[in-house]
Amino acid sequence: MAKYEVLILGLEILIGKGALEVQILGDSQLILKQLSKEFKCNNEKFQKYLATAWELLTSFRKVFLVHIPRIHNEIANELAQIVSRYRIGLETLRKLASIHQILVPADEREALCVGKWEDNDWRxxxxxxxxxxxxxxxxxxxxxxxxxxxxxxxxxxxxxxxxxxxxxxxxxxxxxxxxxxxxxxxxxxxxxxxxxxxxxxxxxxxxxxxxxxxxxxxxxxxxKHGSIQQIPVSKLHSIIKPWPFRGWALDLIGLIHPPSSKHHKFILVAIDYFTKWVEAVPLIEVGQNEIIDFIVEHIIHRFGISQTLSTDQGTMFTGQRIKNFATSRNISMITSTPYYAQANGQVEWKRDREFLVNGPTLGKALSK
Missing domain, CATH: 1.10.340.70 (Endonuclease III; domain 1)
Known part of the structure; x- marks a missing residue:
C-alpha cells in the first residue's frame, strides 16, 4: 500500500510540472505487472489505488515500466534513509537539495542549511x-x-x-x-x-x-492543574534536646503599648527546650547588638555555650552580625518556617501559661 501511495504522489507531482513521459523503476514485480495489466488485483484496498494510478498514467504520452533488482534500487533506499536520518551520505543530501530546488517553488522553499552559528553555540x-x-x-x-x-x-x-x-x-x-x-x-x-x-x-x-x-x-x-506538593518549602529541623541548656528558643514580645515608665517597649525572651527555663529582659529598642549582649550575659555566662539557637525569620535574628557571632562560638542558628513563624510556640506557650497560673510574671520585667 505504501508503494502505491508513493507512486500516486510522484505521478501527481509530475503532472503538475507538465511532464509528458514517465519512467517507473521498481523492485516489486507485483506492482509493475498490475500496472501493465498482466496480473489481476484481487485485493479491494489495492484495487482503489490501482484504479487511481491507471487514471493518472493516462495523462502521459509514454509510460515505461522497468523492473530492477532490490539490491540496485539505490534511489529508493537513499530516500528512505533521508526520511529516517539513518546514515545519510553527503552526496545524497546534495542530490536532495538539487531536486528540492527543481520541484519546490522559490517562495515555498525551506532552508536546508542554517546560517553562520553564533560564538556561544555549543555545536x-x-x-x-x-x-x-x-x-x-x-x-x-x-x-x-x-x-x-x-x-x-x-x-x-x-x-x-x-x-x-x-x-x-x-x-x-x-x-x-x-x-x-x-x-x-x-x-x-x-x-x-x-x-x-x-x-x-x-x-x-x-x-x-x-x-x-x-x-x-x-x-x-x-x-495549576497538577497534584499538590506535600513537601515543605524549606528543610524541617527536628528538635531533640536530651539534656538541659543544649538548645534555646529566642523570640520577641512587643511592641507593647503603653510602654513602661522607663520607656521599655519590647521583651526579649529565651526558653530552654529541656527544662522550659525562661530568661527575659526588657528593651527600649531591638537591634542585633542588644540580642548579642543578651545571649552573652543571660545564656552563655550563666549556662554555657548552647549548641543551637532557634528563632523566627525576623531581620534582628538573621542579620550578618548575629551570624558572625554564632559562627565564632560554634552555635548553630535555626530559623522556623514561614508557615509557622513562631519559634515552635515556646515563648507563646510560656507566656500564656504564666498569665493563667501566676499572673503576668513576664510583664513584671517591664517594671525593672
Missing part, C-alpha cells in the same frame, strides 16, 4: 573540528567529536544503533520543547517522557534531560 567547536581536524582544539572537544558527524552544514549525533540525531541550537531547542510538551501532539508529559519523545524524533542537545524536567516543572498550566 560550533565540534563542527569546526570535524571540518578541519588539523585545527588545534581542546582534548575534550576531540573526545566529544567522536560521537558526532558533520554533513551538509548540519551537525548530527551518532546513536548506538547507527541512527543520526540532528543537533539543535538554543532557539530550536525551545521550539522543540514547546512542541513536545504543549504542541498539537503534546500531552503535558513529565520531563523524562519528553526526553524519550525527542529522542524518538531524532533531535539532540547536551542538556536534554535537565531542560525537559525544568520545562515541565515551570510550565504554568501544569502547575
Amino acid at each position: 560550533k567547536p565540534i563542527a569546526e573540528y570535524l571540518k578541519n581536524p588539523s585545527t588545534p582544539v581542546d582534548k575534550n572537544v576531540k573526545l566529544q567529536a567522536i560521537n558526532f558527524i558533520f554533513m551538509a552544514d548540519e551537525l548530527y549525533k551518532k546513536g548506538i544503533d547507527g541512527s543520526l540525531s540532528r543537533c539543535l541550537s538554543q532557539d530550536d531547542k525551545e521550539i522543540a520543547l514547546g512542541e513536545v510538551h504543549k504542541g498539537i501532539c503534546g500531552a503535558h508529559q513529565a520531563g523524562k517522557k519528553m526526553k524519550w519523545v525527542l529522542y524518538r524524533n531524532h533531535v539532540y542537545w547536551p542538556s536534554m534531560i535537565r531542560d525537559c524536567i525544568e520545562y515541565a516543572k515551570a510550565f504554568q498550566e501544569c502547575q
